[in-house]
Amino acid sequence: MLYAVKMDVHIPHDADPAQIAETIAKEKAYSQDLQRGGEWRHIWRCAGQYSNISIFDVADNERLHEILWNLPLFKYMSVEVTPLATHPSDIALLGGE
Numbered sequence: 001m002l003y004a005v006k007m008d009v010h011i012p013h014d015a016d017p018a019q020i021a022e023t024i025a026k027e028k029a030y031s032q033d034l035q036r037g038g039e040w041r042h043i044w045r046c047a048g049q050y051s052n053i054s055i056f057d058v059a060d061n062e063r064l065h066e067i068l069w070n071l072p073l074f075k076y077m078s079v080e081v082t083p084l085a086t087h088p089s090d091i092a093l094l095g096g097e
Contacts, residue, residue: 002041002057002084003064009050011076026072034067055084 011020034040042055058064068079086093 001060001064002055004082004084005054005056005064005068006046006080006082007052007054007071008078009073009076010078011050011073023072030070030072039063039067 031040031043035043039056039058040054041057044053046052056064056067058067064081068074068081071077
């Protein structure tokens with residue numbers, strides 16, 4: 001199942017910089033492992049924001065939930081999930097016209 005997920009990060013200004021740097025490093029490694037495994041298909045930065053829009057290709061809602069809850073920065077995020085479906089005007093469905 002495909003999902004578009006918007007993640008907005010809100011790190012408190014009084015957070016320990018060393019702890020945040022370590023958490024960000026863990027987040028990067030975790031997300032890159034999921035990208036290599038094919039579940040985190042795309043990630044785009046939202047210009048001018050500490051946000052991204054990502055596309056996940058996972059087995060089901062439970063798997064997406066597990067991935068998101070295990071993000072090291074999750075406790076600092078607001079997350080919006082949109083399930084995706086194919087569109088009948090997509091030329092890829094028409095044999096690549």
